[in-house]
Amino acid sequence: MNISVVIPLFNEEESLPELAKWIKRVMDANQFSYEIIFVDDGSTDLSWKVIQDLHQGNRQIKGIKFRRNYGKSAALYAGFAATAGDVVITMDADLQDNPEEIPEMYRMVVEDNFDLVSGWKKKRYDPVLSKNIPSKFYNWIARKATGIKIHDFNCGLKAYRSQVVKSIEVYGEMHRYIPILAKWAGFKRIGEKVVKHQERKYGVTKFGIERFIRGPLDLLSVIFISRFSKKPMHFFGVLGSLVFLVGLISTITVGVNKLVALAEQVPAPRVTDTPYFFLALTAMIIGTQLFLAGFIGELVSRNASERNKYLVEDTLE
Incomplete structure (x- = not known):
């Protein structure tokens, strides 16, 4: 035809x-x-x-x-x-x-x-x-x-x-x-x-x-x-890993600065008193969520082949 x-x-x-x-x-x-x-x-x-x-x-x-x-x-x-x-x-x-x-x-x-x-x-x-x-x-x-x-x-x-x-x-x-x-x-x-x-x-x-x-x-x-x-992890996984890494490095930096101040007996505020700690913690949480979104996306993409089934009521051939 x-x-x-x-x-x-x-x-x-x-x-x-x-x-x-x-x-x-x-x-x-x-x-x-x-x-x-x-x-x-x-x-x-x-x-x-x-x-x-x-x-x-x-x-x-x-x-x-x-x-x-x-x-x-x-x-x-x-x-x-x-x-x-x-x-x-x-x-x-x-x-x-x-x-x-x-x-x-x-x-x-x-x-x-x-x-x-x-x-x-x-x-x-x-x-x-x-x-x-x-x-x-x-x-x-x-x-x-x-x-x-x-x-x-x-x-x-x-x-x-x-x-x-x-x-x-x-x-x-x-x-x-x-x-x-x-x-x-x-x-x-x-x-x-x-x-x-x-x-x-x-x-x-x-x-x-x-x-x-x-x-x-x-x-x-x-x-x-x-x-x-086909590979949502390539987007969400990479982005989540980067955000998590930034948060982790920021958290370590805040902690190290506190330890250095204690070792040198220099007055320093508590870690939880600085906003950088919470920003770093938030970045780690968001990074983890993005990574998990990529993982879930990988599972969904492998099981979405029947999206358009059960639409038809009648046909003429």
Whole structure:
């Protein structure tokens, strides 16, 4: 199979028939073998009923239904696991991503040998203050922090070599930074394509003001995870050891100064009367806690492979 199209959605009943027809028209015009996988992330409208009807009319349309709303990352993870195509395309269900971009993105993966091609919504039909400016700011920080030279990390329209989606685990809110996860997994051929962005035709955006908080926190998380998730002791252990060592040396210094003063019969305050003793003791305690955090992190990292289980309620194949 040439292409698997994975579409996470939440309450998008109006747009699904039009989107399915549009994708089919593009696929048939380019003679691609394909499948469309709609992942219903716990919709409360008639989205799943619409997907069932589309499946009855076209068996190339498949569906996955979650028991409740788990978020876009979990929806992508479940969709990736179900794909069978050589190239996997992701796009949003709100008709703002243009299926006409799929053939060229497919060509870039197959012929230009990219592992991942990220869409760049250079001209956006979104509110400037609430979306455009924050998006540009977060993307600038992400480029500087990761060295990945793309302009729109969070664009829903992306193309992946199949091995990429089978090798990464997307959870929490990490869908915003999949290129970073891919690079960390060893897929470094990451390209970019300017794509046409369209105004929302139905419904409203599902992302609220909380994205202003989650955006930078997610970036910090993914950078940390990409570097230290397999070996948290490399971060916490080293940092804890350094802090503990500083506290220990400070404590010894305070004690030695007291002993020297006693040996020379020079009046000296009690050790507990000086703030340096408590600062040194606090450093030793914090250092020990950081070291133990690294140790516990090592144990957790070895037993976290089932993070995304038990999400799915029903499927259509």
